[in-house]
Amino acid sequence: MKKFILDTLLKPFFAIVFFLLFGIPFVFAGFQTVHITGTxxxxxxxxxxxxxxxxxxxxxxxxxxxxxxxxxxxxxxxDRTNTRPMTTVSGVFLVTATQSESLFSFFSNTDDSLKSEAMDSLNGFLTDPQQRTYDQTFAMRNIFGWCGLPFLIIGLLGLFGWPGTIFKALRS
Structure with a gap:
């Protein structure tokens, strides 16, 4: 019974949790799409x-x-720590008289060209008196998402395969 609990329940559980906790935030931040409409x-x-x-x-x-x-x-x-130097991170913000809203979910030190393209495109819309509507989509696919994707896939495969492992262990 101890072997069943340890090898069939606890070890897979902690492995799946590790892979999902590492993969989900990286995929969330690294793979995002923003669709913007303006009038x-x-x-x-x-x-x-x-x-x-x-x-x-x-x-x-x-x-x-x-x-x-x-x-x-x-x-x-x-923030600078003893083990790593300071890094400059940036984000695109839409500014109104009362608030400032981030266009992408997180500040990062990647996708500078995409951020500049989004900022230039939106500022072009704001300053062009002839342009009355705006419709654009920006897809961010950066290193954070690509690093987290294998962890997410392994975690999901483990999660979906885990019940089969439990049933197999119960039968034997």
Missing amino acids: KSAEDVVTIDFTRTHFWGLYRTTRHLEGVTEVTLESRTS
């Missing part, structure tokens, strides 16, 4: 709606901003 009213008030999707569309958040005045790229340095 300008007759008074040139800019309204922007954007939908951020993760896990290939399974997790979705939508934001609505009215009165967007600019899009900025904010940079900051990560």
Whole structure:
């Protein structure tokens, strides 16, 4: 019975938890898609709606901003510890008179060209008086997602295969 509990229940459980806890946040941050739509009213008030999707569309958040005045790229340095140097990380923000909302989910030191493209495209929409609507999609696929994907796959395979292992052990 001790061998059954240890080898069939506890070891697989902790292995699956490890792989999923490592894979899920990396895939969440590294693979995201942002769909942005914007309109300008007759008074040139800019309204922007954007939908951020993760896990290939399974997790979705939508934001609505009215009165967007600019899009900025904010940079900051990560905390320095004794074992690693400071790193500059950045994120794209949509700015209104009362708030600032991040376009992508996390600050990172990757995808600088995608961030610049998103910022330039949105600022072009804001400054062009002839452009009344905006519709664009930006897909972020960076090193964080690619590093976390194998862990997520192994964790999911273990999770789905675990019941079979338990039934097999119970039969023998």
